[in-house]
Amino acid sequence: MYKYGNNPSEILDEIKTKRAMMINCANTKGFTSEETIKYSQELDILINEYQKASKQFPVPNEEVKFAFKQMIMIYPKVCV
Template identity: 40%
Template sequence: MYQSQNALLKEIDRVRELMVASALETGYTSAETVRRSQELDTLIYEYQSLCRETELQRQKTKILFRQMILLTKKQYILSHA
């Protein structure tokens, strides 16, 4: 699995170009074109999964940051009461 969204996007572009070239050379339903298409589907699925994972991490970070701010405010209020 790819660690970087940019690296994965580059690979998606590369495989897409290979698929298009194959389709033009051997036809849209040739075994090679279908194989490239399936490979592209897999890469796109990986990209979508990576994007979801990244978004979940962002949401968790936001929640933790908000909790930290609230805790800091509470401690400040309690220490100055």
């Protein structure tokens, strides 16, 4: 679906970028703005693509752990 095909590492990079865009938009325009919701939906699609791709091509564990740690660190800041 996305330009990265089935490469989990590239999809993971796109997830990081899309997540940052969504958080920035939520902080400036609100959590329920149309643009924030659009980014959230695009992020959902990317995560699904990543899950499908990671079944075909294993990603190094450290890369996944790093991405997960970033997500945990960002999430509480958004909710405050």
